[in-house]
Amino acid sequence: MxxxxxxxxxxxxxxxxxxxxxxxxxxxxxxxxxxxxxxxxxxxxxxxxxxxxxxxxxxxxxxxxxxxxxxxxxxxxxLDHDELTEVALIGVGNLGTAFLHYNFMKNNNTKIVKAFDAEPSKVGFDIGGIPVLHIDELEEKMQGIHVAILTVPSSEAEGITERLVNTGVSGILNFTPARITVPDNIRVHHIDLAVELQALVYFLKHYPLDEEGKKE
Structure with a gap:
C-alpha cells in the first residue's frame, strides 16, 4: 500500500x-x-x-x-491493487490448509504462491493449487517474497520468525498466540483467533444489541 x-x-x-x-x-x-x-x-x-x-x-x-x-x-x-503481492504461508495445519483453499486473490492484490511445512504427508503436494515445500527449504525458496503468514504452533513461532527475518521479509501476519520479536524495519500484525472469540463473547454478554441490531 x-x-x-x-x-x-x-x-x-x-x-x-x-x-x-x-x-x-x-x-x-x-x-x-x-x-x-x-x-x-x-x-x-x-x-x-x-x-x-x-x-x-x-x-x-x-x-x-x-x-x-x-x-x-x-x-x-x-492500495496498489494492480500490483500483485506474493505471499508465503508457513505452517500447513488446519488453519493453514483452510487459507490455501481460500487464498486471497479474489478481489484482492495478494496471493499465496507457496507454503512450507515439515509434515511428510503434505510436503511435495499441492493444496488448493499451492505447492507445499519442506520447511528446510525456507531460506532458499523465500527469495523474492516479502510477506509471510505464520500459522505454526506457538512453540515454533519465534524460531521460524528468526529464519523469516533472515530471508528479508518486510511483513508477517501472525496467527499464533506468540508475540514474536522482529527488528524495527519489519511490520507484524497479530491475529489471535482465541482472543477475538473471547472478546466477542464478552461483548455479547455486556454490550447487547437492541432489537434493530444497534449497539445500546
Whole structure:
C-alpha cells in the first residue's frame, strides 16, 4: 500500500474494507454512494468515513455523495491493487490448509504462491493449487517474497520468525498466540483467533444489541 500522505494507522486499516464494498457496488452497477450507505455496509460511523476520506482531499460532493467509479479508481491506486503481492504461508495445519483453499486473490492484490511445512504427508503436494515445500527449504525458496503468514504452533513461532527475518521479509501476519520479536524495519500484525472469540463473547454478554441490531 502506498499512501501519498501519512494518515492514522486506524484509518489506513479501514481502506481495504471500503474498497471491498465499493468494488461490490461497482459490480452491481451502482454509480454513487453516500457516507450513510457506506456506514451501514462496513459498520463504521459516517463521521469516521468522512474523516478517513478527507485525508485524501475532496473525494465526494456535499448533497451528492461519492462517485463509485471515481472511488474505485482511487482506492485501486492507493492500495496498489494492480500490483500483485506474493505471499508465503508457513505452517500447513488446519488453519493453514483452510487459507490455501481460500487464498486471497479474489478481489484482492495478494496471493499465496507457496507454503512450507515439515509434515511428510503434505510436503511435495499441492493444496488448493499451492505447492507445499519442506520447511528446510525456507531460506532458499523465500527469495523474492516479502510477506509471510505464520500459522505454526506457538512453540515454533519465534524460531521460524528468526529464519523469516533472515530471508528479508518486510511483513508477517501472525496467527499464533506468540508475540514474536522482529527488528524495527519489519511490520507484524497479530491475529489471535482465541482472543477475538473471547472478546466477542464478552461483548455479547455486556454490550447487547437492541432489537434493530444497534449497539445500546
Amino acid at each position: 502506498v499512501l501519498q500522505n501519512k494518515i492514522p494507522q486506524a484509518s489506513a486499516k479501514r481502506l481495504p474494507l471500503y474498497y471491498r464494498f465499493i468494488n461490490n457496488l461497482h459490480i452491481q452497477g451502482k454509480t454513487r454512494v453516500s457516507s450513510k450507505e457506506l456506514s451501514e455496509a462496513v459498520k463504521v460511523d459516517p463521521a469516521t468515513i468522512r474523516r478517513d476520506f478527507s485525508y485524501f482531499g475532496a473525494l465526494g460532493k456535499k448533497g451528492y455523495g461519492y462517485n463509485v467509479e471515481h472511488l474505485l479508481s482511487f482506492f485501486r491506486k492507493t
